[in-house]
Amino acid sequence: MAQRIHVEQAGDPRVDDFRELSTADRRPDRPGGRGFVIAEGTVVVRRLLASGYPVRSLLGVERRIDELAPDLAGVDVPAYISSAEVMAEIVGFHLNRGVLAVADRAPRPAVADLLRTSNVIAVLEGVGDHENLGALFRNAAALGVGGVVLGPGCSDPLYRRSVRVSMGNVLRVPFAPLEPWPDGLALVKSNGFRVAALTPRADSVRLRDLAAAGGKVALLLGSEGPGLSEEALSAADVAVRIPMADGVDSLNVATAAAVAFYEFAER
Template identity: 75%
Template structure:
């Protein structure tokens, strides 16, 4: 089981994986950094422990580490315990959730492998906001989407804020990166998928008429500002819109995604 180690000195090198998370140039989950996956809070840490990501260590106040005793019973990793003040000095801010865990990244999933084992997919272009990305993964998990394909301009789903906003579901919904955008959408068509581009433009087919619950379907979602590029829409099989009241021209991408994912489920 995880072995508890008391940390009394904020400069203790054993907790360096958790150090200075508030500084943009030191966060280990940033691209170009050490590439660690960081989970915050008991629920998200539990989901990290149940995921394929190899856990390195936990760090928290005694009460939160004790709450995770059952989840860590099979782990041979350190569980560092400190008081709230020492933990805040290490992390760089006061952590209300009281516990963190860090893990190495799992091997990358090949897009073809993900497509081959899926029937409902989300495909993202230019989703750069970490909170929106995390919310999209949470919605995908809740509404039965089998996986997420990341096209050009997307942020890292394993960035700490994305993991937190997703409530750890980014750790259970498989994702893969498309290297050639939007040319790699051909991969979906070659495997029998219908590709639907979600856009508010008036000539798009209303969502209720798009039959997204029929057969293998991938829904394209674009960036928070301009939405999908014309190239992405042109590469899709059809353009689909969510009808809205007069005076409202768009929805937050995570909200639009949830509506589309529900339509895909057929429930």
């Protein structure tokens, strides 16, 4: 059972894990980074509690901690309770969702292990926007994608904004970095995946036609703006496109991913 502890002063050292999150929740390799996984709001906190990430503690207003009582019944961590005003002083900004949880990072699966348990995966290159990445993970969870493989230039899926936008689904969908790039795609292919690069090029195959052919597929998606590098496109088995209306040549990467995931989820 979680230990309910009231915090009256923002300077209480017991809540240091939550302090000044706008600057302190960076990757471990960045200046000031502590590398924690931070969940915001009851829905995302529940997903963190149900995940394999080792939860350190919670901080929230009493009403939100009360709402999480069933989820905390078997969890032996402190649940710090404060007023909204004290919480804002600790965190560094006003948090509308009223509750946070912080956890340590968990070991990531190897790419080979991820491939063995999946039929459809996403492979990303240069997806550096945290919100796009979080939305993509949410789409992957909703549409049954087995995992996400990260190439160069991708942001950290466990950054607070990505976790929030994904509604905690970055904690459910396995992900792993792929190196070297793009030569590492040979490992994906050797596990029976066809690497399909999404591109608006007119000479590419329609996405629906590829989906109809069946088989295991790795959907290769690039960054906003420039899209996939020429090296990544050359390493793919096939280039595919989402047909669009005249005058429109691209979609937001998370939206394009959702369309592609849906085509394969349907089959």
